Amino acid sequence: MTAALGDSSLGYIIDRVDVGILVVSDSLEVVLWNRFMEANSKVSAETIVGKNLLESFPDLPGKWLEKKVKSVQLLNNFAFTSWQQRPYLFHFKHHRPITGGVTHMYQNCTFIPFEGSDGESLVCITLFDVTDTAISHREVQQAHADLEELSHRDPLTGIYNRRFMESELDKEFQRVSRYGGKLSVLFLDLDFFKKVNDTYGHQAGDQVLIEVTQRISDMVRATDCLARYGGEEFAIMLTETDTSGGLIFANRVREVIEKTPVHYGEHVIPVTASLGLSEYDEGVESYDTLLDQSDKALYVAKKQGRNRVVCYLPDM
Amino acid sequence: MKTEALNEEENEILQEVINIGMGQAGASLAKLLDVFVNLSVPRVSWVNGDDFVTQVAKLVEGQGDSWAGVRQAFYNQLEGEAFAIYGANGCQQLAGLMGYEDENEDGAEEELLLDVTNILVGACLVGVANQISKKLDFAAPTVVGVGKPIHELLYSRDREWDQCLLIEVNFCLEEGDFSCHLVMLMSEASIEQLRSGLVQFMESY
Amino acid sequence: MSIALLIVDDSGFSRKAMLKSLPESWDVEITQATNGEEALEALRKGLGEVVLLDLTMPVLDGFGVLEGIRDEGLQAKVVVVSADIQPKAKLRVITLGALAFLQKPFNKESLAAVLADCEIYRED
Numbered sequence: 001m002t003a004a005l006g007d008s009s010l011g012y013i014i015d016r017v018d019v020g021i022l023v024v025s026d027s028l029e030v031v032l033w034n035r036f037m038e039a040n041s042k043v044s045a046e047t048i049v050g051k052n053l054l055e056s057f058p059d060l061p062g063k064w065l066e067k068k069v070k071s072v073q074l075l076n077n078f079a080f081t082s083w084q085q086r087p088y089l090f091h092f093k094h095h096r097p098i099t100g101g102v103t104h105m106y107q108n109c110t111f112i113p114f115e116g117s118d119g120e121s122l123v124c125i126t127l128f129d130v131t132d133t134a135i136s137h138r139e140v141q142q143a144h145a146d147l148e149e150l151s152h153r154d155p156l157t158g159i160y161n162r163r164f165m166e167s168e169l170d171k172e173f174q175r176v177s178r179y180g181g182k183l184s185v186l187f188l189d190l191d192f193f194k195k196v197n198d199t200y201g202h203q204a205g206d207q208v209l210i211e212v213t214q215r216i217s218d219m220v221r222a223t224d225c226l227a228r229y230g231g232e233e234f235a236i237m238l239t240e241t242d243t244s245g246g247l248i249f250a251n252r253v254r255e256v257i258e259k260t261p262v263h264y265g266e267h268v269i270p271v272t273a274s275l276g277l278s279e280y281d282e283g284v285e286s287y288d289t290l291l292d293q294s295d296k297a298l299y300v301a302k303k304q305g306r307n308r309v310v311c312y313l314p315d316m
Numbered sequence: 317m318k319t320e321a322l323n324e325e326e327n328e329i330l331q332e333v334i335n336i337g338m339g340q341a342g343a344s345l346a347k348l349l350d351v352f353v354n355l356s357v358p359r360v361s362w363v364n365g366d367d368f369v370t371q372v373a374k375l376v377e378g379q380g381d382s383w384a385g386v387r388q389a390f391y392n393q394l395e396g397e398a399f400a401i402y403g404a405n406g407c408q409q410l411a412g413l414m415g416y417e418d419e420n421e422d423g424a425e426e427e428l429l430l431d432v433t434n435i436l437v438g439a440c441l442v443g444v445a446n447q448i449s450k451k452l453d454f455a456a457p458t459v460v461g462v463g464k465p466i467h468e469l470l471y472s473r474d475r476e477w478d479q480c481l482l483i484e485v486n487f488c489l490e491e492g493d494f495s496c497h498l499v500m501l502m503s504e505a506s507i508e509q510l511r512s513g514l515v516q517f518m519e520s521y
Numbered sequence: 522m523s524i525a526l527l528i529v530d531d532s533g534f535s536r537k538a539m540l541k542s543l544p545e546s547w548d549v550e551i552t553q554a555t556n557g558e559e560a561l562e563a564l565r566k567g568l569g570e571v572v573l574l575d576l577t578m579p580v581l582d583g584f585g586v587l588e589g590i591r592d593e594g595l596q597a598k599v600v601v602v603s604a605d606i607q608p609k610a611k612l613r614v615i616t617l618g619a620l621a622f623l624q625k626p627f628n629k630e631s632l633a634a635v636l637a638d639c640e641i642y643r644e645d
Contacts, residue, residue, distance in 0.1 A: 082430065085424075335535075337604075339603070352607065357578065520628070
């Protein structure tokens with residue numbers, strides 16, 4: 001820096017810049033305390049200069065601060081702290097009382113070691129108010145999380161979509177093929193769904209999808225994964241379930257759907273479903289195969305007259 | 317791959333200049349942790365900015381699938397971005413040595429990664445910059461991710477940096493190994509600065 | 522009579538820099554080695570009355586060379602020239618029998634001063 005300005009001008013700038021600036025000695029005695037620090041801490045420079053920083057601010061992380069000051073002096077290297085790991089050094093109020101939703105000012109700090117005019121080792125600490133950044137970061141994170149959740153869901157029924165279900169199935173498949181365990185996949189297709197749409201209209205069709213989904217949702221366990229696979233087709237990943245368990249579950253689903261028609265306006269719409277089931281065994285190479293097998297079993301269920309459950313057999 | 321940014325002789329000097337920088341980084345680390353650090357010869361190579369993700373992934377292949385990454389921008393006469401990549405074990409060992417274990421605060425481990433990165437990148441690059449008489453400043457480091465596969469840490473996006481300098485360093489501490497990969501991405505203009513600095517450095521002998 | 526000088530460094534640049542920085546009037550017979558193993562072989566052949574030794578090297582590092590010299594009872598005046606500037610590293614090489622430690626980057630003057638200090642060679 002070339003200082004074409006005199007000391008008093010520089011002093012004025014340091015005092016008035018919108019950044020917290022303080023200088024401490026190696027024993028944490030305050031040497032400089034600018035106006036930003038005064039305004040936010042309500043402690044004036046006159047009171048604190050010459051005093052020990054930790055005695056004036058007992059809430060500061062004392063051990064940590066001592067170590068930090070020592071290490072920057074020892075290594076003669078800048079050090080930084082970020083609000084993401086350490087939200088603040090000084091507990092100051094923030095300046096967003098209305099829109100903030102936060103309780104304190106977030107701060108980024110820099111520690112700058114230097115030699116004073118008498119050769120003493122000093123450390124300058126700068127404090128940046130990054131509350132705005134922290135708040136918008138948090139909002140972006142939240143929006144990200146919301147979007148990610150949305151991207152896993154089918155918009156009409158709210159259950160998972162095909163892509164998410166397949167990625168879950170892939171993970172579960174890797175797990176059982178590595179460590180052993182049971183895994184089944186159930187495909188479900190509503191019978192004569194096109195006729196529902198043609199007779200009662202698409203809104204009625206949507207209502208049927210929503211209600212049937214609700215009924216199946218009530219029956220699956222938290223560790224299972226129910227997804228809308230396509231139009232009126234659903235897939236259910238059944239963890240820790242073999243064919244006999246899967247069959248019991250599939251038949252319960254089939255019965256519930258058959259016994260509970262969907263009410264739409266004055267119409268009572270009867271619904272049935274065909275289901276295809278397949279189970280993981282050691283010969284199955286990938287989760288695709290498992291899906292493919294369930295689909296084949298479903299096709300057979302349809303051919304055999306619908307409203308039934310069929311398990312996959314190798315000769316299908 | 318593009319033509320090498322530096323010729324063979326310049327690369328040889330760079331290797332030595334980095335060697336000296338890493339010596340200073342090691343000494344800083346030793347001071348901070350109060351341990352003896354066994355230095356190894358840093359491996360230095362250039363990769364094209366476009367396929368740096370693939371190159372780095374290749375470099376760490378088979379060394380685990382959980383990594384922590386910290387990036388730190390540097391600017392002034394040399395400008396670019398440094399990435400430090402740490403294996404999962406190294407972080408925990410360092411935490412003990414740095415005396416963070418008694419704090420048990422959220423973010424303490426990340427703060428440690430930031431501190432160590434700041435020291436390594438700072439000492440190494442300042443060491444290099446001083447030798448070739450270039451000015452250098454640093455922005456605060458930020459954590460890119462912890463416990464992630466390598467490609468997630470180095471996700472590709474539009475880059476201004478065409479060439480990247482890959483520095484692989486290992487620090488063996490008495491308490492166990494701790495290794496770190498440093499990746500420096502630099503602009504064309506910086507590489508020119510680097511070249512001119514290296515030539516001057518060579519002529520000083 | 523010329524002195525057998527052994528320069529040990531894995532970096533070609535660094536070896537060149539050492540060669541260029543040697544006192545011009547010094548009458549030496551130079552051998553170069555790129556790692557510790559090569560250095561010990563040269564020492565066994567008597568090619569290193571004076572050794573300028575790097576520490577951080579592949580295959581066998583400078584500490585290993587100093588241990589080898591000690592264990593095999595080889596006669597050599599060793600000046601360590603290294604970027605490893607930890608105080609403990611300096612202490613270790615001196616304990617292992619090195620006469621001096623020269624920090625990298627070095628120059629003609631600092632090399633000449635170390636050689637003079639160790640009474641290896643003094644320029645007139």
